Amino acid sequence: MCGIVGYTGKKKPINILVDGLRALEYRGYDSAGVAFWSNPSIKTVKRAGRLNNLVSALQGIEDKPGYAAIGHTRWATHGAPNDLNAHPHSDCTGNIFLVHNGIVENYKTLKEELQKAGHKFYSETDTEVISHLIEEEIKNNPLYSAKRSILNSINKLQGAFALLIMVKSEPEKLFAVRNFSPLVLGINGNDDEYIVASDPTPIARHTRQIIYMNDGDMAIISPKGYEFVDFKHNSLKKDIAQIDWDIEEAQRGGHAHFSAKEIFEQPDVIENVLRGRLIPEEGMAKLGGLETVREKLRGIKRFVITACGTAGFAAEVGEYMFEEYGGVPVEVELASEFRYRKPILDPETAVIFISQSGETADTIAALRESKEKGALTLGIVNVVGSSIARETHAGVYTHAGPEISVASYKAFTAQLTALVLYAMLLGRQRQMSMTMGKRIAEELKNIPQLMRQVLKQSDKVKEIAQKYKDFNNFLYIGRKYNYPIAYEGALKMKEVSYAHAEGYSSAEMKHGPIAMIDENFPTVAIIPKDSVYEKNFSNLQEIKARSGPIIAIATEGDEDIKYITEDVIYIPKTLEMLTPLLTIVPLQLFAYHSGVLRGRDVDRPRNLAKSVTVE
Ligand code: G6P
Secondary structure, eight states, X not given: OOEEEEEESXXXXXXXXXXXXXXXGGGOOSEEEEEEEETTEEEEEEEESSHHHHHHHHTTOOOOTTSOEEEEEEOOXXXXXXXXXXXXXXXXXXXXXXXXXXEETTHHHHHHHHHHTTOOOOSSOSHHHHHHHHHHHHHHOTTSOHHHHHHXXXXXXXXXXXXXXXXXXXXXXXXXXXXXXXXXXXXXXXXXXXXXXXXXXTTTTTOSEEEEOOTXXXXXXXXXXXXXXXXXXXXXXXXXXXXXXXXXXXXXXXXXXXXXXXHHTHHHHHHHHHTTTEEGGGTEEOOGGGGGGHHHHHTOOXXXXXXXXXXXXXXXXXXXXXXXXXXXXXXXXXXXXXXXXXXXXXXXXXXXXXXXXXXXXXXXXXXXXXXXXXXXXXXXXXXXXXXXXHHSSEEEEOOOOOOOSSSOSHHHHHHHHHHHHHHHXXXXXXXXXXXXXXXXXXHHHHHHHHHHHHHXXXXXXXXXXXXXXXXXXXXXXXXXXXXXXXHHHHHHHXXXXXXXXXXXXXXXXXXXXXXXXXXXXXXXXXXXXXXXXXXXXXXXXXXXTTTOOEEEEEETTOOGGGGTOSEEEEEOOOOGGGHHHHHXXXXXXXXXXXXXXXXXXXXXXXXXXXXXXXX
């Protein structure tokens, strides 16, 4: 979703902004723009489509060093993705330029009031309202500083916003505002330069020193330094954090796409999630991030797990794990629904929030609601220092490294692994025996190795993808632990190949979807040798009897499956609870190869955003 970059320092800004926007491309966008000083004034260049369109439009334009500059990738919400609606936006006088991530919920009322006061609007965006609001404030109180006028204006806004503002009268300054949408300040003290961005990725190539802004913060930044205030004009003190991951990690590492890189690095990611957290000889998991709430966890009677998208399917697998091994009742709910119900929560309920980015607006809203109602809030988050990581009472980082592909692969398996660790911890606090704990720990330790074996079959999966390249409908089915995996496999297929794919329970399939089955409607069946194998097998017979082609994900050694399926991809044997960590891999590969063979932009599928920071 929208990406923001800003720079102030002694260098020429265009290249810095464009590089920064490239680093944010993975968030998803449909237009891009920049504003910078170019003699004699501030110049804005905006283009619909890919960043390269903007780069071409910038050819030959001189940018002035030493002044503030801002850039933006826009993921359209209010108004079509065209040049005019692209950010930065400006006011009637051309004195204020700003970029915005989020939604101004009261923009209609504000716009009407401003129009009555004579302001002329050129775009359909909610963002433009903010620039006219600041203009009006300056007009009515000409003696106020820009800082004060901006603060007065933002106090009139409702909704979520991260803003980066330039004002002509104070050319070196960037005004950065955060309210429910992420913003980070990078400090390059040696070079007296500052970079502001939606996340640390564009900053990491310039400096490792960053300040994570909080909701309700405004930063006023110039090459001479910075100050932080809250929306009531009070000064704030901020801690400087360090970026502790390597920029190389965010590069493609020899793969054709980030998607492939992120699928193939999953065994290493699982090792990272487990590092130092598994005590096999005691059948225990040690989660440093949960130490402060460890005793409290003993008294928790019920868990709710909430998330969005792929993280939501990880949550569903977690439900099976927690109930079977953790010995606690669990409910899973999409964060977008949770926030608008009246969830019944109390101090004996713990709510777990799963999120790759830690910035998903619905998940953050669900978190705040849970805290308000007195529940213990816990995180499973990838991005260090993100809002969810900071706002939960305690939590576990997934250490998957930066995930660039918009469709989530490695973050998912990292989330599943973290859930196994949670389940072990809860189980050992309750009824799980040490023997069972040891068994899980031993099997879990082997997962990276087993995953590598599955990944070796990538070429075979590609051949199957080639065979089904022209099919536009797929049914994905599974049961028990692999029921949510059917949904996640189907989601991957939709996201990166744009084929219609429907996830379903193998058992429920006969209550509806079976009507669609014929020789042109393939089924992807997840059928490991587990406690529901026989039932699952009967469900597949029902498809076979109706001439539906079947691609099976089955356990090595299962010869019977070959008789009722067209294609089989085998996974090694493991504990039933851990099978999702292996079965998902061929489904990720199938979606990836299908997307590439269909000529899709697999790393950045159309219409999708990596970090969904609006409702
Ligand atoms: C977007 C992404 C998905 C992701 C979901 C939740 O839709 O495209 O890949 O699963 O948001 O994001 P989160 O960062 O909270 O895991």
